Amino acid sequence: EAGVAQSPRYKIIEKRQSVAFWCNPISGHATLYWYQQILGQGPKLLIQFQNNGVVDDSQLPKDRFSAERLKGVDSTLKIQPAKLEDSAVYLCASSEQGYYNEQFFGPGTRLTVL
Amino acid sequence: GNSVTQMEGPVTLSEEAFLTINCTYTATGYPSLFWYVQYPGEGLQLLLKATKADDKGSNKGFEATYRKETTSFHLEKGSVQVSDSAVYFCALSGPNTGNQFYFGTGTSLTVIP
Numbered sequence: 001e002a003g004v005a006q007s008p009r010y011k012i013i014e015k016r017q018s019v020a021f022w023c024n025p026i027s028g029h030a031t032l033y034w035y036q037q038i039l040g041q042g043p044k045l046l047i048q049f050q051n052n053g054v055v056d057d058s059q060l061p062k063d064r065f066s067a068e069r070l071k072g073v074d075s076t077l078k079i080q081p082a083k084l085e086d087s088a089v090y091l092c093a094s095s096e097q098g099y100y101n102e103q104f105f106g107p108g109t110r111l112t113v114l
Numbered sequence: 115g116n117s118v119t120q121m122e123g124p125v126t127l128s129e130e131a132f133l134t135i136n137c138t139y140t141a142t143g144y145p146s147l148f149w150y151v152q153y154p155g156e157g158l159q160l161l162l163k164a165t166k167a168d169d170k171g172s173n174k175g176f177e178a179t180y181r182k183e184t185t186s187f188h189l190e191k192g193s194v195q196v197s198d199s200a201v202y203f204c205a206l207s208g209p210n211t212g213n214q215f216y217f218g219t220g221t222s223l224t225v226i227p
Binding site for chain 2: 105
């Protein structure tokens with residue numbers, strides 16, 4: 001079974017530039033999550049999708065971050081414009097619908113904002 | 115609210131030493147508890163989980179018991195190996211969290227030969 005795919009693996013940009021990350025979840029997984037993991041901290045949920053609808057985006061900085069999952073499969077997360085404090089690893093995870101289900105994580109995208 | 119508190123690291127042990135990483139939680143209702151492991155350069159992987167009080171999760175020699183009375187889920191291993199060097203995250207999730215996961219800050223473990 002293929003795992004969660006993410007690209008790119010690494011990205012370096014200058015502040016005020018834009019960047020986009022892509023995630024393809026495990027086939028059949030209805031729930032998709034984007035997390036931000038700052039160095040030395042645990043993952044922080046940015047947004048959770050159930051199929052193509054948003055379940056929770058309360059911690060997404062909506063003035064600069066946006067995410068979509070148009071067909072209920074793959075997803076993109078965009079930052080526009082980027083700030084220095086956005087430097088982090090962005091993790092995508094997916095799970096089957098329902099409670100207590102394991103989340104499967106992709107390898108992450110390491111973003112460095114200069 | 116929901117939160118997870120882990121012991122701070124980093125932790126450095128010699129091979130074959132006993133490992134304990136403490137984790138306590140605050141939650142409404144009865145969440146499931148998880149330990150995830152993150153090897154260098156990789157995403158998080160589920161190590162073990164427990165879905166109700168007194169359950170013991172185990173995998174690869176690691177164990178953790180869901181203690182409702184002490185709101186704890188401490189991770190233990192009797193004899194660590196160099197290959198266990200990684201960052202370990204305690205997490206909770208459940209119906210009262212909308213299936214959202216709450217992660218601790220992680221504990222870095224280095225095992226030296």
